[in-house]
Amino acid sequence: MSATESSMDVLEVRLLAAHDTGDVATLVMLYLEAADRAAAGYHIEKECFFLTHAWIFALEIGDPLADILRARLARNGRV
Amino acid sequence: MTFRDLSAVLQPIAEANGLPNVFYTSDAIYAEEREALWFSSWAGICVAADVPEPGDACPIDFLGVPLFLLHGKDGKIRVFQNICRHRGMILVTEPRQIAGAIRCPYHSWCYNHQGGLVATPHVGGPGQNTHPDIKRDELGLIEVRAHIWLGVVYVNLSGDAPAFTDLHADLIERWAEFDVPLYHGGADSTFTLECRTNWKLAIENYCESYHLPWVHPGLNSYSRLEDHYNIEAPGKFSGQGTEVYRQIEGEAGAKFPDFPNLSDKWDTGGEYITVTPNVMLGVQRDHVFAIILEPKGPRLTREHIHLFYASPDTSEELRLQNADQWQVVFVEDIGVVEGMQAARGAPGFDGGRFSPAMDGPTHIFHRWVADKMMHTPPDAEKGLM
Numbered sequence: 001m002s003a004t005e006s007s008m009d010v011l012e013v014r015l016l017a018a019h020d021t022g023d024v025a026t027l028v029m030l031y032l033e034a035a036d037r038a039a040a041g042y043h044i045e046k047e048c049f050f051l052t053h054a055w056i057f058a059l060e061i062g063d064p065l066a067d068i069l070r071a072r073l074a075r076n077g078r079v
Numbered sequence: 080m081t082f083r084d085l086s087a088v089l090q091p092i093a094e095a096n097g098l099p100n101v102f103y104t105s106d107a108i109y110a111e112e113r114e115a116l117w118f119s120s121w122a123g124i125c126v127a128a129d130v131p132e133p134g135d136a137c138p139i140d141f142l143g144v145p146l147f148l149l150h151g152k153d154g155k156i157r158v159f160q161n162i163c164r165h166r167g168m169i170l171v172t173e174p175r176q177i178a179g180a181i182r183c184p185y186h187s188w189c190y191n192h193q194g195g196l197v198a199t200p201h202v203g204g205p206g207q208n209t210h211p212d213i214k215r216d217e218l219g220l221i222e223v224r225a226h227i228w229l230g231v232v233y234v235n236l237s238g239d240a241p242a243f244t245d246l247h248a249d250l251i252e253r254w255a256e257f258d259v260p261l262y263h264g265g266a267d268s269t270f271t272l273e274c275r276t277n278w279k280l281a282i283e284n285y286c287e288s289y290h291l292p293w294v295h296p297g298l299n300s301y302s303r304l305e306d307h308y309n310i311e312a313p314g315k316f317s318g319q320g321t322e323v324y325r326q327i328e329g330e331a332g333a334k335f336p337d338f339p340n341l342s343d344k345w346d347t348g349g350e351y352i353t354v355t356p357n358v359m360l361g362v363q364r365d366h367v368f369a370i371i372l373e374p375k376g377p378r379l380t381r382e383h384i385h386l387f388y389a390s391p392d393t394s395e396e397l398r399l400q401n402a403d404q405w406q407v408v409f410v411e412d413i414g415v416v417e418g419m420q421a422a423r424g425a426p427g428f429d430g431g432r433f434s435p436a437m438d439g440p441t442h443i444f445h446r447w448v449a450d451k452m453m454h455t456p457p458d459a460e461k462g463l464m
């Protein structure tokens with residue numbers, strides 16, 4: 001298992017924990033982290049998938065980050 | 080008399096009969112009333128105090144129609160149908176604070192506080208959040224006409240009733256002195272009573288003062304029958320008034336503050352009127368109350384009682400005393416409205432006769448029901464399916 005795969009496993013555990021507790025603010029940051037990792041690996045489809053989740057949860061809690069996330073999706077033609 | 084022949088109800092009070100039994104017992108009539116009496120009018124669904132802060136949301140079951148109330152971030156209180164425009168999922172399942180978008184728990188379509196559809200995640204495929212056939216500006220939440228008066232939230236589901244302020248202009252004018260900021264007394268100033276009765280019997284009883292000395296002997300000690308008067312506005316509203324309202328007093332003579340700038344009439348006056356179909360209001364110099372009826376079938380009704388004051392800072396002790404006093408009165412009424420309901424099983428009952436002197440307000444309500452039921456096609460779902 002590579003270091004990247006291992007850290008993704010940890011991230012997934014953290015994501016599931018945040019889903020379990022309904023911690024939406026943490027979900028925003030964790031999905032953004034997942035999107036950034038995908039972007040680092042040039043996986044644009046994965047990046048936009050995770051960005052979408054981060055954006056939606058940011059919208060839900062009225063986090064100003066929602067505008068930035070939307071703009072990033074827009075740059076990729078996803079909104 | 081069949082249930083459609085309501086001519087006897089529409090006669091002058093001296094010759095009139097009340098509504099037939101089936102109007103209190105029939106599931107079919109109850110279903111028709113949804114359209115004819117409730118959806119086509121302005122019905123009370125809750126109080127604005129249920130959503131005191133921006134972002135507060137509260138689901139409402141309005142005769143089987145799922146609605147939710149939202150105090151928007153722009154300060155406006157709106158009522159929406161509680162369904163996502165995607166797959167019809169319920170959006171709000173419990174009272175809660177919605178700081179940002181209203182996110183559907185199913186596929187996460189998101190709506191803003193004005194009801195606009197703002198996000199459709201993955202709608203065009205994974206990570207693709209648009210699709211040319213999904214036009215967001217056509218898929219906002221379905222807003223329901225709403226109006227707030229004296230703290231109560233009214234809705235007109237059909238969307239074609241006259242404006243609330245036009246329909247109830249006379250009543251609004253009559254009670255203009257109470258159209259000032261009202262402060263809900265909070266948790267200690269609301270309670271719910273469940274009555275095994277048809278909702279109409281609760282109103283019929285509320286309309287008249289005839290029963291007071293018999294059913295409420297405690298009130299009769301100072302508020303006698305002769306101190307009351309009928310309030311009759313045929314086709315509009317009806318109720319009763321008293322000329323001897325006595326303020327509640329706590330220890331050392333403490334009283335609630337009065338509403339500002341009231342005329343002398345209200346020094347000892349109190350009035351009790353029904354906003355048809357389902358809100359029974361009472362106004363006095365120092366508090367207002369609203370009883371919102373929530374039918375749960377032809378034979379079961381919930382009464383949601385709310386008390387409002389002239390100030391946000393009132394004595395908890397006095398509020399509790401006031402709520403207790405009214406609860407005693409309203410509980411005393413349960414026996415008679417349940418008794419009348421049970422009697423509707425008697426096949427020979429002809430709807431009863433009214434006292435021309437004392438039952439005018441009740442007859443006005445019967446006529447309102449009969450007139451609307453006779454002029455609405457017997458298709459309970461007309462226009463709403």
